[in-house]
Amino acid sequence: MEERHIQSAYDRDLEAVQAMIMKMGGLVEEQIINSAKALEIGDEDLAKKVRETDRLVDDLEERVNEEVARLIALRAPTAGDLRTVLTVLKISANLERCGDYAKNLAKRTSVLIHMSPIEGASKSIRRMAREVELMMKDALDSYITRDADLAEQVRQRDADVDQMYNALFREFLTFMLEDPRNITACMHLHFIAKNIERMGDHVTSIAEQVIYLVTGEFPDESRPKEDKTSYASEEGAI
Amino acid sequence: MTDATSPTPSASVPKKKGSLLVADERTKKRNTAEKRFQAYGIIAIGIGLLFLIVLLGSIIRNGIPAFTQAYITVPIELVEEKLDPNGNRDPADLRKVSTFGYAPLIQEGVLRAVQDAGIETELSSPGDMKALYSASAPAIVRSMVLDNPELIGTTIEVRLLGASRVDGYLKGRVTRESIARDKKIDAAHLDIVDQMVELGMAKRVFNWAFITGADASESRPEQAGIGVAMVGSFFMMLVVLALALPIGVAASIYLEEFAPQNWLTDLIEVNISNLAAVPSIVFGILGLAVFIQFAGLPQSAPLVGGLVLTLMTLPTVIISTRASLKAVPPSIREAALGVGASKMQTVFHHVLPLAAPGILTGTIIGLAQALGETAPLLLIGMVGFIATNYPDGIAAGFLSPNSAMPAQIYEWSKRADPAYYERAWGGIIVLLLFLMTMNIIAIILRRRFERRW
Amino acid sequence: MDDLRIIERTTGMNDIKVSARKVQVYYGDNHAIKDVDVDIEDKTVTAFIGPSGCGKSTFLRCINRMNDTIDVARIEGEITLDNENIYDPKVDPVQLRAKVGMVFQKPNPFPKSIYDNIAYGPRIHGLAANKAELDEIVERSLRRGAIWDEVKDRLHAPGTGLSGGQQQRLCIARAVATEPEVLLMDEPCSALDPIATAQVEELIDELRQNYSVVIVTHSMQQAARVSQKTAFFHLGNLVEYGETGQIFTNPSDPRTESYITGRIG
Numbered sequence: 001m002e003e004r005h006i007q008s009a010y011d012r013d014l015e016a017v018q019a020m021i022m023k024m025g026g027l028v029e030e031q032i033i034n035s036a037k038a039l040e041i042g043d044e045d046l047a048k049k050v051r052e053t054d055r056l057v058d059d060l061e062e063r064v065n066e067e068v069a070r071l072i073a074l075r076a077p078t079a080g081d082l083r084t085v086l087t088v089l090k091i092s093a094n095l096e097r098c099g100d101y102a103k104n105l106a107k108r109t110s111v112l113i114h115m116s117p118i119e120g121a122s123k124s125i126r127r128m129a130r131e132v133e134l135m136m137k138d139a140l141d142s143y144i145t146r147d148a149d150l151a152e153q154v155r156q157r158d159a160d161v162d163q164m165y166n167a168l169f170r171e172f173l174t175f176m177l178e179d180p181r182n183i184t185a186c187m188h189l190h191f192i193a194k195n196i197e198r199m200g201d202h203v204t205s206i207a208e209q210v211i212y213l214v215t216g217e218f219p220d221e222s223r224p225k226e227d228k229t230s231y232a233s234e235e236g237a238i
Numbered sequence: 239m240t241d242a243t244s245p246t247p248s249a250s251v252p253k254k255k256g257s258l259l260v261a262d263e264r265t266k267k268r269n270t271a272e273k274r275f276q277a278y279g280i281i282a283i284g285i286g287l288l289f290l291i292v293l294l295g296s297i298i299r300n301g302i303p304a305f306t307q308a309y310i311t312v313p314i315e316l317v318e319e320k321l322d323p324n325g326n327r328d329p330a331d332l333r334k335v336s337t338f339g340y341a342p343l344i345q346e347g348v349l350r351a352v353q354d355a356g357i358e359t360e361l362s363s364p365g366d367m368k369a370l371y372s373a374s375a376p377a378i379v380r381s382m383v384l385d386n387p388e389l390i391g392t393t394i395e396v397r398l399l400g401a402s403r404v405d406g407y408l409k410g411r412v413t414r415e416s417i418a419r420d421k422k423i424d425a426a427h428l429d430i431v432d433q434m435v436e437l438g439m440a441k442r443v444f445n446w447a448f449i450t451g452a453d454a455s456e457s458r459p460e461q462a463g464i465g466v467a468m469v470g471s472f473f474m475m476l477v478v479l480a481l482a483l484p485i486g487v488a489a490s491i492y493l494e495e496f497a498p499q500n501w502l503t504d505l506i507e508v509n510i511s512n513l514a515a516v517p518s519i520v521f522g523i524l525g526l527a528v529f530i531q532f533a534g535l536p537q538s539a540p541l542v543g544g545l546v547l548t549l550m551t552l553p554t555v556i557i558s559t560r561a562s563l564k565a566v567p568p569s570i571r572e573a574a575l576g577v578g579a580s581k582m583q584t585v586f587h588h589v590l591p592l593a594a595p596g597i598l599t600g601t602i603i604g605l606a607q608a609l610g611e612t613a614p615l616l617l618i619g620m621v622g623f624i625a626t627n628y629p630d631g632i633a634a635g636f637l638s639p640n641s642a643m644p645a646q647i648y649e650w651s652k653r654a655d656p657a658y659y660e661r662a663w664g665g666i667i668v669l670l671l672f673l674m675t676m677n678i679i680a681i682i683l684r685r686r687f688e689r690r691w
Numbered sequence: 692m693d694d695l696r697i698i699e700r701t702t703g704m705n706d707i708k709v710s711a712r713k714v715q716v717y718y719g720d721n722h723a724i725k726d727v728d729v730d731i732e733d734k735t736v737t738a739f740i741g742p743s744g745c746g747k748s749t750f751l752r753c754i755n756r757m758n759d760t761i762d763v764a765r766i767e768g769e770i771t772l773d774n775e776n777i778y779d780p781k782v783d784p785v786q787l788r789a790k791v792g793m794v795f796q797k798p799n800p801f802p803k804s805i806y807d808n809i810a811y812g813p814r815i816h817g818l819a820a821n822k823a824e825l826d827e828i829v830e831r832s833l834r835r836g837a838i839w840d841e842v843k844d845r846l847h848a849p850g851t852g853l854s855g856g857q858q859q860r861l862c863i864a865r866a867v868a869t870e871p872e873v874l875l876m877d878e879p880c881s882a883l884d885p886i887a888t889a890q891v892e893e894l895i896d897e898l899r900q901n902y903s904v905v906i907v908t909h910s911m912q913q914a915a916r917v918s919q920k921t922a923f924f925h926l927g928n929l930v931e932y933g934e935t936g937q938i939f940t941n942p943s944d945p946r947t948e949s950y951i952t953g954r955i956g
Binding site for chain 3 (some may be wrong): 567574
Binding site for chain 1 (some may be wrong): 886889890892893896912915916917935936939940
């Protein structure tokens with residue numbers, strides 16, 4: 001990617017769509033941080049801001065789609081350029097989903113504020129969100145620097161997020177068994193945790209796109225999967 | 239169901255086309271046809287080459303003798319009483335002695351030389367010696383004396399032009415059998431010549447006079463040269479070049495680049511092509527009617543000849559110029575128009591320089607054609623005129639009567655004396671050398687211009 | 692957010708340079724161009740695309756009156772350059788062509804030196820008062836033609852000795868030397884290899900800073916790459932004219948769609 005195209009306009013186009021991705025990434029990171037913070041400190045304004053930011057993210061995604069279509073139509077990219085364009089498209093979709101989850105988090109926050117808090121839950125969720133946000137940051141950095149190793153690390157770190165989610169899942173299960181009045185809040189909190197876990201998966205997907213972009217091949221399925229809640233039963237035997 | 243058992247090939251298996259290593263029938267046929275055609279071509283070229291060799295061979299064989307000439311060197315006493323009776327060396331008096339006064343001196347001189355050399359012969363009168371040397375001898379000796387009156391009274395060695403029969407005898411054209419009924423020369427003369435050759439008195443030397451000299455009368459072929467006719471041709475070519483090139487090029491540029499495409503230009507085009515095919519004698523008659531009878535220009539003058547040949551050459555020049563203008567790629571014209579050049583700038587800055595080699599070649603070929611043209615000269619009187627002198631000056635070169643090389647050759651070839659026949663061939667060699675030089679110049683010019691591409 | 696909008700689609704903001712109204716061209720009895728209305732913007736690359744014989748080149752040649760050199764061609768309607776009708780009887784086509792330069796399909800340098808190729812136009816138009824000024828024009832034009840570095844050491848070598856791509860850039864430099872306002876290019880890359888094509892395309896993109904460039908091309912990809920606006924011609928009609936990205940991603944006329952997707956030729 002160091003060499004320039006003979007047609008400088010082509011470079012400008014490619015840079016432009018990638019710049020949009022970075023802008024989108026920045027917005028989504030901010031959404032994740034802010035939504036988790038809003039949940040912990042019960043800040044309804046912040047939650048509202050998160051929901052509004054999502055509109056910008058959606059707009060950006062639409063723009064990326066448009067520009068990518070244009071770029072494919074006008075420049076007929078090949079090889080590395082083609083991979084760049086394809087990954088831009090997918091990464092933007094991943095980011096948009098992340099943005100949606102953050103928005104959903106913010107919505108649930110607005111509900112949870114008016115309920116009695118579950119002890120320690122929001123702190124754990126914030127830690128988890130923090131972890132996902134860091135992963136996303138690294139994934140986007142690896143994209144910019146075309147660093148497949150960093151991307152691979154990000155991919156591995158998804159296991160930590162899964163484990164955090166497992167722990168939370170069990171915790172919420174316990175709370176609900178203890179006191180049925182906790183069920184509404186716990187259900188909301190569980191969905192939040194699940195959404196953050198899903199964000200982690202999307203970030204992993206971004207990292208995989210980076211690996212594909214750099215190496216031309218998708219990584220094989222050797223990624224550690226720690227989300228074992230699908231097999232959970234009431235007896236807690238996981 | 240009987241056919242089910244017969245070994246019919248199944249439709250699904252395509253038939254094998256045969257090996258590539260074995261040529262099939264059609265290929266063989268094609269190859270033989272090709273070989274046959276090549277053979278025809280080689281045969282055609284062979285025939286052409288054969289004709290060329292025969293032609294060149296006969297020209298050279300017949301023409302080369304014209305470039306040598308027999309001379310007889312004898313001492314001649316210039317007797318003072320005969321040449322300068324008053325003894326005062328007054329040029330006016332010397333001029334009064336005509337060639338008739340010199341003739342006896344030469345006859346006696348030759349006779350004495352023959353006798354002194356101890357040549358055995360039954361001929362003993364001075365008059366018999368006339369057959370040995372050219373009738374021009376007295377005139378030559380006279381002019382020597384007039385140039386240098388001091389020679390009178392002395393005996394000088396004079397190289398006399400051999401008579402055409404003697405010349406022919408030395409070249410093998412005249413034999414003892416062929417002179418049996420010849421009144422001009424006897425076997426006895428040939429005996430003398432044989433002995434003179436042995437003694438070194440008669441010799442064949444290179445004949446500069448043929449290349450530089452003028453035509454001579456019918457009875458003195460040994461004296462005739464093509465030099466003056468060459469000058470005539472040269473002046474004609476100057477006229478043709480000065481007229482045909484600018485007129486032809488201007489006409490073609492207009493027709494090719496500027497003229498609108500309509501029935502009038504089509505008509506002109508067709509007629510130019512037709513003109514190129516008009517027999518040259520038609521141009522001759524046109525020249526006679528227009529230039530001589532109507533415009534009153536002098537007869538037999540190279541100017542008129544040049545004008546007629548210009549008319550004849552113009553179509554060639556126009557056609558070749560148009561062809562070379564057409565050959566200039568249109569992209570060059572577009573390029574020039576595209577940067578805002580006007581039509582004329584386009585033509586003169588770009589098209590014409592590129593077409594120049596072609597134009598030059600065409601013009602030189604036209605000139606060469608004109609140089610070899612005889613028929614139109616017949617009608618304007620450039621044939622039959624015996625040019626004995628070089629024109630004195632450039633104006634005279636254009637206006638005074640003259641001949642031209644092909645006309646001179648034609649003239650010689652009609653004369654009775656076989657010595658002239660030989661000179662006609664010699665003239666053809668000179669003409670061919672001229673044409674070759676022109677073609678070489680054309681090639682050199684074209685090469686030089688083409689390098690600019 | 693608009694700082695991200697780097698991709699060039701800033702059309703519709705420039706002045707109209709060339710404007711055609713109801714242009715008809717006839718070659719003898721053949722009606723080659725039918726009712727073409729188009730507004731070509733300044734400082735924009737406008738591409739004309741369409742199948743062979745659709746009239747795109749013919750229309751291009753109307754803009755600098757190159758069709759005048761063809762006896763049977765007849766043009767009706769109005770084409771204006773800066774609001775002046777170029778088909779007004781008072782207009783001298785030679786003067787017009789100095790303002791509207793042209794680059795042709797085949798690189799056609801004059802068989803002269805590189806220097807003379809460039810200097811020819813300025814010389815005949817009297818743009819340089821002396822040798823120094825002419826040298827300056829030649830250098831500037833060659834720089835604009837993005838070929839200066841390649842030829843500066845051999846300005847007096849023949850222009851025909853350059854490679855195809857260099858020759859074409861030389862021709863563009865030659866067209867630029869007369870300080871035109873509009874540059875017409877008739878399939879300028881069709882005789883060039885892909886790398887030379889890319890170089891010329893890059894040059895065209897740079898020329899956009901100063902000129903209104905109109906390019907005829909039979910390569911749709913080329914039109915897509917270099918132009919901001921595209922006009923699609925079909926059977927002598929201007930079928931669609933619009934922003935290049937829109938034409939190539941979402942054409943409004945079904946014929947345009949068929950053509951750019953390779954369904955009609």
